[in-house]
Amino acid sequence: MAVPKVVKGTDVGQTDTHSAKLPGDYDEATFGNALIPDMVADPSISDINGTFYCYATTDGWGRGLATSGPPVVWTSKDFLNWSFKGWSFPSDFDLKYWAPSSIVYRNGRYFSFPTLDGKITAVVADSPLGPFLAPNGQHVTKATVHPFPLKQDSAIDAEVFINNDGQAYMVWSRRREAKLKPDLLSLAGPTVTIPTKRQGYSEGPYLTKRGGIYYYFYTLGGGETYRYAYMMSRTSPMGPWEAPKHDIIARSDPAANILGPGHGCFFHPQGSKQWYFVYLEFGRGGTTRQIYAVKMNFNADGSIEPIKLTKNGVGAIRTNTETSANLALDCNATASSTRPNYRVRLEKYPRLNRVETYTPSNAVDGFNGTRWMAAASDKSPWFEVDLGSPRLIRRTEAYFVKPAAGQAYRLDWSLDGKQWHIYGEHDNAVICSPHRDEKSVRTRYLKLTILKGDPGLWEFRVYGVPARTY
Template sequence: MRLLLPLAALLAAAPLAAEDAPGSNPLFRDRFTADPAPLVVGDTLWLYTSHDEAADGEMFNMKDWLVWSTTDMRHWTAHPPIMKLTDFAWASHDAWAVQVIQKHGRFWMYAPVEHDKTKPGKAIGVAVADRPEGPFVDAKGSALISNDMTPKGTHSWEDIDPTVFTDDDGTTWIAWGNRQCYIAKLGADMISIDGPITEITPPHFEEGPWLHKRGGLYYLTYASLDRSDHKDERISYATAPAITGPWTYRGELTGSGEGSFTIHPGIAEFKGQWYIFLHNATLTVNGQKGAMGRRAVTAEYLAYDENGLMRRVTQTKAGVTAPPP
């Protein structure tokens, strides 16, 4: 005699498709997010993002910054917005790609915005919080980096996409840029520049730099655009024996994000496994399809070869729900 199970029971017993499993890509599906920046604190990974709210016909509309947390890379907890653009009283618009780091027992967020008319162009502010989930407040009351500090640049939006990295000797560095890539040492107070601003632009650099270190090798990963061959950004990287260089170009790490002109890397080691976070434009929310100003954050495994070079990453729907490489 064969028993017939109700349809609901059969559906409940069926395994989730790879694209629907918790932790598959895109990671967050109730709103549009971009520019992922991971931070590991103890047994928790915090993922900071920008927040796309562009209407049809808009390129970008970004007013605040968000954060999620996870302990297993599968299940994510959403937290309230960590800061609004208007919390920087000197900023006018464009809450773009941030990074948060921990130092001196506090959490420091470096955020690019459009400065008001007193210093036209993009600028980078600093905010601080006592907890990784915020709330963050303006730590300086003015821009850390403004467009007048990089006068050799070719356009007014070059001072964006900060990445911040603390080296083994305790010094903290900030790199940033669009088409030109700059690096400088931060002061011990975390709200000042201590020394010269140096240009370190690698081949095909477009924006979105990310600094990290593994063993004795430093990595500068970034959104690249070979304007002679590609129409969308990809991820490329360079390595160096010291944070000050010299930087050696290592080629492309990933292709472009599906449906997206932009892409933005964030890299972290969490519980013994390396990950790279990216974004694409595959998500639809409340009938709105992904676009240049409506992107979605993703995650993939990251691996290295015997020489410390990063193995090429294939972007997938399964993401980290698949077995690691």
């Protein structure tokens, strides 16, 4: 959960005045193909009955660790197209929500162990989507919250591992571990400190098993200089532990503009032997992070090959659920205004050129790490895409910036860019991503006017029948 310092009053840095010098593909190379089209951190992925569930901290709400975005659960059938609907807690939830754990199913309920207002807390739900409540059925609020019964001394970032015999183990920050009782609501023994090879502050732990070997992953450092290390045990989830020769498996790669591979998770999909590492990246500084997925591979002795970090994404790892072409991809896009570029302030790598641009083309480039943002002074922000020629469309998807706060908008279509007709009209802010509108029309232009919510788009997609088929 550690975050770096940023310029006072911002989450990004200082205004950049040299945007003309940036190459055309700058944003794609710098921010790349994030897994989720939003600012999230501390991801935990669960694969349940053919659906991937991503539990994560909602970033991008300003004021660093003094706040967080509300809790949501992103889901995907193919690991490529992600969505969520509504919050995962009742609407009276009022705590800071950080670092939710992977979901655990026990006794007919789904358990999660997020850090709420800085303390590990157990919550339960009848569905992996929530709504999550206290184990006694109460809503979880500042007035009713009951932290997990362990020593809450810088205790954050809990993860729970279930061994083959059904015994549950919890790991949390600063290398701590303990067995859990069968109901998962209290410790079943003493808290131990895992004797790792590397010392220093550590968070973002993860405990798992592969081929008879238990793996304990832990972070070192933070911000721009996060590293991930691991230990192995061939005996039990509590050791004895051994350090492989090459125990650091992920670190910053400034040459590739990848900084701070921090708090993440390690998993393999059901029925697959391929493992993946999903990590948070430094982003724009402060709590403006995004998450990325890469493949990870093992040596014959069970040790892990050093992970080559990229921002390319891994694509669909099950059958792609979207069978139609995105007609808006790389089309000409315009907008009412564009926010000035921002140069991210870096402390460890001050000479590294990391600038975020906000041009309208970012919303049709197919990358979840780039976005269009209207100028802060724009009172009537709109975004328009030209499909190049009249196309038969059937559906649109708008991935707004800061979707957990909700958006209201109007979407219009036109054949000539002059006479406009309503395609979708939503006067009340709705909390979801993406926002979908469905109607079969033949159009060339689409214009989205934002009525409520942050004026920006990660992606705007248009689906229909390709021109050559009619």
